[in-house]
Amino acid sequence: MEPNTHPFILPQREILMLKLEKLTKVYPTGDKALTDVTLEIPSGQVVALIGPSGAGKSTLIRCINRLVSPTSGKAILDGTDLTALGAGGLRRERRRMGMIFQEYALVERLTVMENVLSGRLGYVGFWRSYFRKFPQKDVDEAFRLLDRVGLLAMADKRADELSGGQRQRVGIARALIQDPALLLVDEPTASLDPKTSRQIMRLICELCQERDLAAIINIHDVALAQMFVQRVIGLRFGVVQFDGPPEGLTPEVLTTIYGEEDWKETIQKVDEEDLQDDAS
């Protein structure tokens, strides 16, 4: 994989990492989950994907790493059309897309370390992974990442012994050890308390900056999204309704995304929370 194969040199921040072209998903039931979603995300940009339940947020990120197969359209990661890949090619490209899940999705009966190292499965052979004999550099990187997310002491604990916030940190380490170019993050804070939610969002966004990762974060909490991301995309009924900076989320815009509601309160609350956060 050579990320920099463009004919002319672009500044580091401007490399086009992900491009969706008219991505459409129609479920066998006839439900149109996504309709002609077109967007571009450069490396290093963190995008929040907001919208009501059932708007297609989860389907969108699953169509990118093809846990769900899109019906039509293209998803291009760093020049490779993901929708056209066969089984082997898909496995290779999935290594470059780290995914973080709503309910953490750690394998509960494996240890923290095994969960983190499972992020390297795409890079090692079956028997190596079967006997848990990962290359030393993978093991070192796993320790480094666990240290970075503050869980080094937990390495040999079983995943089901951890609290929600700790589990999500393991989930983040598992995604990052893949050495991804893109992070797909599905409701990372939906099962967490407000304080932990902020810590997790902050951690994800910091790591994206450190590693110059593009990221799509599905999120219900509009206020939380506005605090951390540079760009917001609003989805309703599988159609992009809004794409712009978080300041652009006016009550009118939120109404087009979510429907009629008194949005002034929400937006004011964000400002107050920000002040409180700074004060604390």
Next chain:
Amino acid sequence: MSRSSTLHADARLEDLVGSKWQKPPFITSSLLRWSLTIGALVYFVVAISSLDVNWSRVSEGLDRGLQFFLGFVNPDFTSRAVDIKEGLIESVEMTIASTVVGIFISIPIGLGAARNIAPLPVYLVCRSIVAVSRALNEIIVAILLVAIFGFGPLAGFLTLSFATIGFLAKLLAEEIEDMDKVQAEAVRATGSRWTQWINYGVQPQIMPRLIGLSIYRLDINFRESAVLGLVGAGGIGATLNTAFDRYEFDTAAAILLIIIIVVMMLEYLSGIIRAKVQ
């Protein structure tokens, strides 16, 4: 006035307050509900009364039954000790060998019989194997295999292996179908191979159940080995059969007591192991 069992969309609070409430019945039509209930009762009575009991034969047999129970009061472990020992060793060998072979064969079949991980053709083949194995009772398989391989523990071993496959593969497949999809999905999203996906995403989830079921099957296979001897498939059952044929009820009682003790020990052991692997 009694209202119909389900609420209408235009239900008004004033009409409902003060009215009786009860859980809507499972079968809405009261005619159907009552005819099914009465029909079932009538059938039960008719079925019981159709059993023909020959009371004079029963009174004769009671004496033989008493003899048998008296054997338990004074079981004879010693006079056939060598036969009992040989039979028991043969049974244990048969049990362990058939359980191990059965487990090894049922794991791939169980994976194939789980609809959420196997493609349809594989699924159908594996489900068919499971269905055949489960449809044929051990005794019938044993009679067939004794006819092919002759008397002795080989027929018993093959019978129990065959029965283990149906039992374990089916329950394993059901466990896989009930697994947490998201954990497995997360492993797949890392770009793992299918084999790695099974090893990391699926295996940890089903391991406690696989171990529990395997020990349970070990227990079943030992009990079955006692029955299979009655049709000539070797083991402690053959010794038991000989004892019955000679009307040596005290020896038979000793054998049955040994079987009970072994099964209880296995039960105790499986409790310990299952607690460990949770």
